[in-house]
Amino acid sequence: MISGGEHRMDGAAIIEQLMTTEVRADPYPLYAKALQLGPVTPAGDGMFVASGYAAVNKALRTPAFGVATAEMMSGLEPEFTAHSSLALFGRSILQRNAPDQPRVRSLIASVFTPRRVAALRPAVEKAVAELLDGMAEQGADGSPVDFMDAFAFRLPVGVICELLGVPEQDRYRFRGLASDLTVALEILADLDELTVADRAADELSHYFTELAAERLARPQDDLVSDLARIAAEDDERLSAQELLANLVLLLVAGFETTTNLLGNGLALLFRHPEAAAGLRNGAITPAGFTDEVLRFDSPVQATGRVALADGLDIDGLPIPAGSGVTLLIGAANHDPARYRNPGVFDPTRTDSQPLSFGGGPHFCLGSQLARLEAEVAVPALLDRFPRLAPGGVPTRRDRLVLRGFETLPVTVR
Numbered sequence: 001m002i003s004g005g006e007h008r009m010d011g012a013a014i015i016e017q018l019m020t021t022e023v024r025a026d027p028y029p030l031y032a033k034a035l036q037l038g039p040v041t042p043a044g045d046g047m048f049v050a051s052g053y054a055a056v057n058k059a060l061r062t063p064a065f066g067v068a069t070a071e072m073m074s075g076l077e078p079e080f081t082a083h084s085s086l087a088l089f090g091r092s093i094l095q096r097n098a099p100d101q102p103r104v105r106s107l108i109a110s111v112f113t114p115r116r117v118a119a120l121r122p123a124v125e126k127a128v129a130e131l132l133d134g135m136a137e138q139g140a141d142g143s144p145v146d147f148m149d150a151f152a153f154r155l156p157v158g159v160i161c162e163l164l165g166v167p168e169q170d171r172y173r174f175r176g177l178a179s180d181l182t183v184a185l186e187i188l189a190d191l192d193e194l195t196v197a198d199r200a201a202d203e204l205s206h207y208f209t210e211l212a213a214e215r216l217a218r219p220q221d222d223l224v225s226d227l228a229r230i231a232a233e234d235d236e237r238l239s240a241q242e243l244l245a246n247l248v249l250l251l252v253a254g255f256e257t258t259t260n261l262l263g264n265g266l267a268l269l270f271r272h273p274e275a276a277a278g279l280r281n282g283a284i285t286p287a288g289f290t291d292e293v294l295r296f297d298s299p300v301q302a303t304g305r306v307a308l309a310d311g312l313d314i315d316g317l318p319i320p321a322g323s324g325v326t327l328l329i330g331a332a333n334h335d336p337a338r339y340r341n342p343g344v345f346d347p348t349r350t351d352s353q354p355l356s357f358g359g360g361p362h363f364c365l366g367s368q369l370a371r372l373e374a375e376v377a378v379p380a381l382l383d384r385f386p387r388l389a390p391g392g393v394p395t396r397r398d399r400l401v402l403r404g405f406e407t408l409p410v411t412v413r
């Protein structure tokens with residue numbers, strides 16, 4: 001909008017700009033403008049955009065702000081159901097409301113327990129050591145190694161596949177498939193962008209249908225076996241379609257985001273040698289570093305909610321039933337009303353509680369696992385390669401919601 005000769009943003013312009021390559025490359029200046037408009041702003045057509053920490057937190061934690069389900073979306077956009085990627089996510093807990101979401105979430109939580117996650121620590125340590133060996137070998141002659149491919153992708157994909165029970169030989173091709181499928185989680189200007197996502201959804205559905213049948217016939221100690229058995233025993237507790245959608249969700253949510261946490265974290269270490277020094281001498285803890293990476297450059301930048309009831313408000317602004325709210329997690333994590341000097345990367349912050357894992361009914365089921373992986377990986381990486389350095393120009397993915405690098409070359413010698 002133009003007013004008085006100067007460019008003025010409103011809520012609609014904020015949403016529009018989120019879809020541009022320029023903003024996807026660096027969304028933080030736009031977030032600052034959104035925060036200046038206020039913690040929550042109307043964006044026209046029954047839409048709102050929330051950028052303040054308290055506002056985003058409230059929307060996440062108020063169950064009457066539900067997620068937009070496939071049924072709601074296909075009412076607005078009939079073409080929606082034609083896309084297998086949207087349909088697949090639409091059957092997962094990420095995009096269901098009560099009563100389905102708590103029913104299925106508690107089943108997943110009953111097999112994906114904190115004990116099972118804690119028991120993974122030795123396996124994570126072993127995987128980290130092996131991947132660092134691989135990087136050392138690849139970069140022994142001083143040539144650049146792509147950290148994203150050689151480490152940041154392989155660690156979390158290996159760990160989640162171990163938990164799920166996906167055989168080792170199948171793991172590598174998931175990087176491309178997950179990247180393609182998660183286009184369906186972006187804020188899209190045009191549903192035609194979903195061609196690659198639909199293809200990936202079909203392939204992953206086929207893959208997990210076969211794996212679930214195989215594990216049902218020959219169960220092992222893994223999540224696919226456990227969940228396939230529950231679905232086979234009682235369709236009302238977990239339907240075959242829900243099983244499939246949530247296995248795919250666990251796979252892609254289990255590594256795309258953690259891959260980006262590791263990549264965003266290493267890029268920050270390169271920009272802040274004092275943080276690397278602090279981690280090496282113990283002044284900064286791996287947990288404190290991980291929290292600050294999550295806050296400063298969150299692997300998940302945005303999500304959305306819909307007002308399911310009358311009489312809701314955020315920060316005193318009435319949000320009528322049926323309204324959609326875009327929640328800018330990345331902006332909330334930089335809200336000056338919540339964080340002192342939000343633009344400063346400071347791993348010694350206390351009581352940070354970034355909103356990067358969401359909050360409330362959909363709070364990330366894998367936060368413990370993601371933290372475990374980062375807290376093991378980062379110190380081991382610094383320990384193993386005292387002269388770790390950038391090895392070329394990194395490239396970012398052209399994404400907003402799942403923010404991370406495509407390549408991040410390093411030298412290890």
Ligand code: HEM
Pocket residue numbers: 093094095101105160249250253254255257258261298299300303304355356357358359361362363364365366367369370
């Ligand atoms: C740094 C890594 C991670 C980040 C930043 C992250 C972030 C998030 C966020 C923001 C949500 C909530 C979305 C919403 O409310 O709309 C979420 C949900 C979820 N995450 Fe994660 N996640 C990470 C790692 C993982 C891992 C390792 C797993 C699994 C092993 C996982 C599994 C899930 C699942 C299943 C949900 C859906 C929960 C529900 O809808 O009830 N995530 N995650």
